[in-house]
Amino acid sequence: MKIVLHPSYFPNIAVFSVLAQNEVLWEVHDNYQKQTYRNRCYVCNDLGKHILSIPIKHVGGQEGRQKYRDVRIEKGYAWQRQHWRTLQTAYRTSPFFEFYEDEFAPLFEKEQQFLLDFNLKAIETICNCLQIHMPVQKTVAYETDPEGHQDLRFLIKSKIDLGVDFKEYNQVFGDRHGFVPNTSVLDLLFNEGTNALSYLKSQPNDFQNRILNA
Numbered sequence: 001m002k003i004v005l006h007p008s009y010f011p012n013i014a015v016f017s018v019l020a021q022n023e024v025l026w027e028v029h030d031n032y033q034k035q036t037y038r039n040r041c042y043v044c045n046d047l048g049k050h051i052l053s054i055p056i057k058h059v060g061g062q063e064g065r066q067k068y069r070d071v072r073i074e075k076g077y078a079w080q081r082q083h084w085r086t087l088q089t090a091y092r093t094s095p096f097f098e099f100y101e102d103e104f105a106p107l108f109e110k111e112q113q114f115l116l117d118f119n120l121k122a123i124e125t126i127c128n129c130l131q132i133h134m135p136v137q138k139t140v141a142y143e144t145d146p147e148g149h150q151d152l153r154f155l156i157k158s159k160i161d162l163g164v165d166f167k168e169y170n171q172v173f174g175d176r177h178g179f180v181p182n183t184s185v186l187d188l189l190f191n192e193g194t195n196a197l198s199y200l201k202s203q204p205n206d207f208q209n210r211i212l213n214a
Helices: 013-021 079-091 097-108 115-130 185-202 207-213
Strands: 003-005 024-026 040-045 048-053
Touching: 003 013, 013 115, 013 185, 040 079, 040 185, 048 079, 079 097, 079 185, 097 115, 097 185, 115 185
Parallel strands: 003 024
Antiparallel strands: 040 048
């Protein structure tokens, strides 16, 4: 059974553990919603948990809601340079940042147009680093209850308690702030490198049952 997920910006460990262990179908026909992981992720720096947010062009008035696939990235703000500098500052002393940085740098060098397209490129880059298959199948229409698939689209929500004790791993600033769970998979990759995939595959991802029973 395939699992339906929203593509998000440098997905968190919960989402990537699902991707690493299952066949995934990308939801690409939903409406864009604010305050989700569609355009944000969390990393760890010297101050603790830190948000990276992609600015988008909002529509209003008669245009109403946007489809996720139609959301354009705002060009009037140098977010790519800021995000890349933040990642360099946060992870330059991590064991594997230098090993992977050439893979991620191009994402921040070329101007990006559509949020969904960029997120899929970013996810593909991570999959290449982990040496796993990048899911390519996408929905053909939006379904409230996707028949024949497991629906984990709620993982796109940034304010939800998954009820999971994520296994600890070494983080650059763990001695200052303690372990910060379920940040972007980039944090895991830069800190654990080749062990990241084993971590993801060992992580429980029965999130739907946990939410329903909460």
